[in-house]
Amino acid sequence: MDAMNLHLMLPEIYLVLLGLVILIADLYLAPEKRFNLGWWTAGGLSVLAVWLFATPTPETVEFAGFGLYRADGFALFMKKVFALTGILVAVMSTGYLKRYGRGPGEFFSLVIFALTGMFMVASVNDFMSLFVSLELVTLCLFILAAYRRHDKLSGEAGIKYIIVGAMAAGLMLFGMAFIYGATGEVRFTYMGADGQLVLLSQTVANLESGWQMTALFGFTVLLVGLGFKVAAVPFHVWVPDVYQGAPTPVTAFLSVGSKAAGFILIIRVITLVVPTIAPGADLALVDQLVKLFALIAGLTLFYGNLAAIPQKNLKRLMGFSSIGHAGYLLLGIVAVLAMKAAGEETMNGVSAIAFYLFAYVFTNMAMFIGMVIFTQGSEDSHAIDDYAGLGKRAPLLALCMTIALLSLAGVPPLAGFFGKFYLISSIVEAARLDGYGWLLVLAAAGAVNVVISMYYYLCVVKRMYMLEPTSDEPIHLPPPAKIAMVACIVLVVVIGIFQGPFVQMATGVLATLGF
Amino acid sequence: MTPCPAVIATVSEYVPVLVMLIFAVSFAGFSLVVSVLLGKKAPTNPVKDAAYECGMPPISDAHQRFSVKFYLVAILFVLFDIEVVFLYPWAVQFQAMPAFLFAEMLVFIGILFLGWWYVIRKGAVDWSTE
């Protein structure tokens, strides 16, 4: 605990160096060669991904930075997810930026710095480092969202994102302050007076009931701040506008990276800071959190999926769909909290979320790569009606997008189905606890929303295959983007059919969630 | 809700803050008073009396053109200025592990230097080009 242990932070150090190299290289490359920086980025991140996948899952938690930073299985897993996300974003941005024609160096270094933030988010062990790393992610994304600065929508997206984001950050700090006030501690894990490692949750559990209320208020406000990140209703309001206005690769990055970062932090807070109530003890704090999250999850599910139905712009639709997916992921959180309230340390919800996020990366990225290919790097044909007859114009593209949409909708045997299946089954499992039978309603809501989402996803598919093309302009599929998209789709299918290794990877994170 | 006894116990911890507050207010008041007493009384004009707003006229038409370079330089100044603040906590903690902290500060300054290099190469402080 009391050591710098820099070697644990090598991935982050590598990322910072990579970002700086790209930033400086941009200054010295000839303008037409600058767009190759996308390949540098993808290559550099691929090295990182290989490195991370070759790293064995740690069997114990190790701390670095004097306890500010933890290296455990969950962090490693999420870093893999982020590295893959980064590669895919880099691949799809390269063609996009070539078409847009402006400053690739800053774009890619911002992506890498945001990734650095996400990597740090995965390893936070402290409210301070939580805030700093999350803000690193958000600040980079503010700029990226407004990257097409001559485009009104993009500028609007940036402004809205920064205003709402600043408020969320403020709320988050406010909540942290209350938790600190109640416990006198900002570290999630720290060395107690007797030289034993202590979890902050133990401290919270031992608080008097008045201070518990203070902590509960702190949790509520903090989680509202995090709810902004994951797009939970009613803190989702920025999502549709920002998703629509931001450059498409950035939207992809937001929908996967930023959301995953938010979920990591919620998981960190509820596993390390929210106490597990011993049987028979006062349930108040955790029980209230279960209800709070159940309400938010239900609202998020229904809002995201219902509001997606009347959408006419595919990017905006993906925004609402992303809200719906946040609702599913919140089910896993509710399951973990309910288990904690009943005194059980069963974290199946966490592994379900991990599996879901892993599957979601490929599904969502395939969809966004498809959109970038379709719009040929511009931002002016995102209307769903423009996709009419895509099955005839570009059969491969239409097929890949269809599979991605079906996986998003949760059609077996694709990856998305099993993600939803594991999440809903974690809720059903939690509903077997005494006094939590009502969680079945939430599980049913999850199932109902699969049907609702099927409707608007299939409407897109319908346009692709049932309607006649409105334009006969050929669609050029640039080879790198095509390969990335097909690889994602293959993985979506493979994860769906051979889940064994992936589920094992996702359950592997559970062993080191605590100390 | 039962009142929290701990709150009462910890109020004394805020005394330094109170002292700081008093000090800050009296310093501001002191400076004003001293400058009024000792300063030369020059004739006033409207521009001079206006509130100082980062070098821009505080009241004017929002639709007029202005050079963005001005803000760029200002923000760069603030950035590099702020970074120096990190030197204070660093200096306070330096004795704890001198070698490591020295290396760390070198890295920090190095990254700052890279940023400065980037700014120069990008031409951010070059007013002549358009």
Added chain:
Amino acid sequence: MDDNTVATLAYVILFAPVVAAILITLFTRKSKGISAFLSVGSVVTGGILSVILLFDQLAKGPGTPPVISQFEWAAARDSAIGDIVLNIGVQVDFISILMSTIVGVVGSCIFVYALGYMKGDEGWSRFFAKFAFFAFSMLGITYATNFVQIFIFWELVGVSSYLLIGYFYQKPSATDAGKKAFMTNRIGDFGMTLGILLLFFAVRDVFGAVDGFSFVELQRIFTDEASRTLLFDAMGWKAGLGAFLIFVGAMGKSAQFPLHVWLPDAMEGPTPVSALMHAATMVAAGVYMIVRCYWLFAWAESAMIAIAWIGGITALMAATIAVVQNDIKKILAYSTLSQLGYMVMACGMWGAGAGMFHLATHAFFKALLFMGAGSVIHACHTNDIWEMGGLAKKMKHTTWTFIAGTLALAGIFPLAGFWSKDEILSASHHIAPLYWIGVGVAFLTAFYMGRCVFTAFFGKYRGDGHPHESPAVMWVPLAILAIFAIFGGWVGAPADLNPFGEHGLQSYLLVAYTTVAEGAHQQVINWPTGQGHMAKSLHMNVAVIGTLVAVAGLFVSYLFYGSRKFSAEKAKKMFGPIYTLVSNKYYIDEFYLFLVKKVQQGFANLCSIVEQHIIIGIFVNGLAGGAREAGDKFRKMQTGRVNTYVTMILGGLTLLVFLFVVGKEFWG
């Protein structure tokens, strides 16, 4: 060979065809040569590797423990009933190797034959891709390590069968036959699912964490008397039901009465398909599964008796129908049905060794017969034996191989069929009615095959084409299979006649599973013959009676159709009503049609009304309208103004704090 090599070879055998199928579908559809090479190559490789494995197994001697290699495919851990882990892998033991050798060797011959048969067909690549996919599915059943895997591949076999029966999709009768096969099989599969789950949950209830899908785990439970008794006591009558429900799956695939109706129609597929799937391998899957799970069936007495009777009824019924068929492929189809009934009957009388042996010999000579028939059809462009005749002079190779197959099927000493049929009749020796059914079927088999041969190959040519011998690519596989049909039976002959002495096929087969089942016979029915060891010598009386009726059958058919001493027309008239009944296939199809048209259609109409008015009217359209309405309302919340957004967030926060933090004091 060490276990790793064995498992690796098995994986190669299993996955080579599916790789070929994928490559053909994705890349080489246009180039016929490469497609055929990939498809045939993958199966021939599988055949060669299977033979290597078989020799390895023979060298290791009887009773070698199975090699099992599997990986986790999907899992639900910590669920309400504990961990459920589904594995996919290979279980390599003598039975699976024998089956894979049959699939590989017969398959290789048929794939090569198909090169000639399908020449010039426009769907060539499609055909070979599907065919390879079928080989993969079948091998998946063969090497399955557990019930879930066998079920998955069971369904895949159903799919590939559907695809291949309906291969000539321009013909409505072919697509109909495909659908019929698929749906009939689904009925069986449904029973199988129920059976598998029944067994799984029973095992889970009694033994907790044991994997109730895995064959080895189940075998361990059923082998051990204590655990078996525990399980049977817990299950009660459900034990027999479970075994029978699993057998229902076999009834579908192996076309046992009353689910046999799809098999004759399946002859709409190309002849190589009929030969490989609907004669040699796929339809034998049911029998294979009974043998694979013999540790289960052997102890479920009630299920066994039902199995034996269903097999017997199928054998007899199909043999009688075969007598009145005119289409050469239909004759063979009903003959296949009848032989499958034979195998199932043998299995049902604790003679799984005999059943498996007959499966093996039957695969060779029935594939041979089908391909011979294909060769004839290829030459005469008709299926009707009355439009053939005198082909012996024109198609020497085909004729002689076909006759070899006929004699083998009829069970004439010393051809392959003789030995396996002898085993079956010996197994049923002590259950009088079934034994006599078996003997009757032997007579009928010889009779209808004689009828077919005398009509099609001898006498005068009655058609109006110019039949000629098929190319070598077609008759060479015939010749290879004919060699197996003539000599193949010796490997399973009783010890004193067997060229391998004590180490004949049966000694391997039986040790593989009947060490368990032997006790079962003696306990369940006091049956002294003992299938647990290899028969020392021929049961003379069984062999003599079997041979006599076969010769008699051939002779009678000669009198009717060869020398025409008796008139077939007169016989038809003499048996008038019976003839009508039999030639209408006992009206079973009509009965099913009645069920579908009247009962099911009526119910469907009722459902349709409910669906139209209640489900669509109220639930679907009502709910969809509601959802759209709600979506529209929600959309309006998205005003695009940041101040609204901030207000919403802060309002939401206030509400949450009020509900869950402050409010807690009010309502606990």
